[in-house]
Amino acid sequence: METKSEIIQVFTFTFLAFILMAMVLILFFYYSRKKIVAQQLETKNLEIAHQKQMLQTVIQTQEAERERIARDLHDGISSKLNVVSLNSHLLKTPNLSDAEIINITNNINDLTSKALENSRQIAHDLFPPVFDKFGLKAGIEELIVEFKSTNKFEVSFSNELNLDLLTKEQQLNFFRIIQELLNNTLKYAEAKQVSIKFIRLSKCNALIYKDDGIGFKNSAIKKGMGLTNIESRVSFLKANYLIKTSPDNGFEINITF
Numbered sequence: 001m002e003t004k005s006e007i008i009q010v011f012t013f014t015f016l017a018f019i020l021m022a023m024v025l026i027l028f029f030y031y032s033r034k035k036i037v038a039q040q041l042e043t044k045n046l047e048i049a050h051q052k053q054m055l056q057t058v059i060q061t062q063e064a065e066r067e068r069i070a071r072d073l074h075d076g077i078s079s080k081l082n083v084v085s086l087n088s089h090l091l092k093t094p095n096l097s098d099a100e101i102i103n104i105t106n107n108i109n110d111l112t113s114k115a116l117e118n119s120r121q122i123a124h125d126l127f128p129p130v131f132d133k134f135g136l137k138a139g140i141e142e143l144i145v146e147f148k149s150t151n152k153f154e155v156s157f158s159n160e161l162n163l164d165l166l167t168k169e170q171q172l173n174f175f176r177i178i179q180e181l182l183n184n185t186l187k188y189a190e191a192k193q194v195s196i197k198f199i200r201l202s203k204c205n206a207l208i209y210k211d212d213g214i215g216f217k218n219s220a221i222k223k224g225m226g227l228t229n230i231e232s233r234v235s236f237l238k239a240n241y242l243i244k245t246s247p248d249n250g251f252e253i254n255i256t257f
């Protein structure tokens with residue numbers, strides 16, 4: 001009789017122990033699942049914040065660009081056309097001497113050709129015509145000539161890809177990235193040599209940009225609009241990028257696509 005109740009007791013304890021274990025397991029899974037979901041949520045939130053930040057930069061860049069164009073139009077064209085208009089009214093003045101007429105027409109000619117030159121320059125800055133007609137490679141070559149003319153550094157450029165396979169929009173993104181990189185090298189690097197290469201790797205293609213300037217401490221730098229813009233262009237290109245730089249060791253960026 002006693003053994004029977006002992007068996008029942010043992011059975012009950014084992015059963016309770018199982019229930020307890022099952023409850024502990026369920027609680028454990030429940031809480032770890034909750035933690036994972038919280039972590040996923042946090043990563044998503046960070047991603048959204050990052051995207052917001054990039055969008056903000058794009059808008060800021062657009063505003064800065066508009067401001068610059070407005071300034072160029074105002075100083076380079078409107079003000080000149082104002083004077084042209086004034087001068088052409090002057091031509092209506094009665095009894096002008098020949099010399100005065102020549103003087104006024106010379107003024108008008110001079111100012112209209114300057115306004116024309118400025119409008120060409122503004123259009124060129126907005127969208128380089130060589131780029132439109134001859135593509136990215138020619139665009140980069142022209143950019144290099146412009147930067148070389150500052151006599152600050154040498155630039156070498158090599159390309160083993162068929163860049164014409166990229167869409168116009170992709171080409172424009174690469175063009176703007178290289179333009180900003182060259183700008184930064186000019187502004188900060190004190191470099192002697194820049195190298196720009198499009199190369200084929202085993203599984204993908206890469207753009208490698210290098211200068212031999214003063215570099216910077218990557219962890220300490222506050223990204224400006226330039227680098228943030230590059231980042232959003234890289235993400236538009238569905239590419240990846242890696243910056244290698246440290247004080248006195250130049251600057252290098254690898255963009256794989």
Ligand SMILES: Nc1ncnc2c1ncn2[C@@H]1O[C@H](COP(=O)(O)OP(=O)(O)OP(=O)(O)O)[C@@H](O)[C@H]1O
Nearest residue numbers: 184185188189215216222223224225226227228251
């Ligand atoms: N090639 C380089 N050599 C040395 N320092 C660099 C180089 N490129 C960038 N930097 C440093 O990184 C910082 C951030 O560059 P970024 O292009 O983002 O902003 P910025 O050039 O200061 O401003 P913006 O591009 O908006 O005119 C620069 O202020 C500079 O200190």
Ligand SMILES: [Mg+2]
Nearest residue numbers: 184224226227
């Ligand atoms: Mg910059």
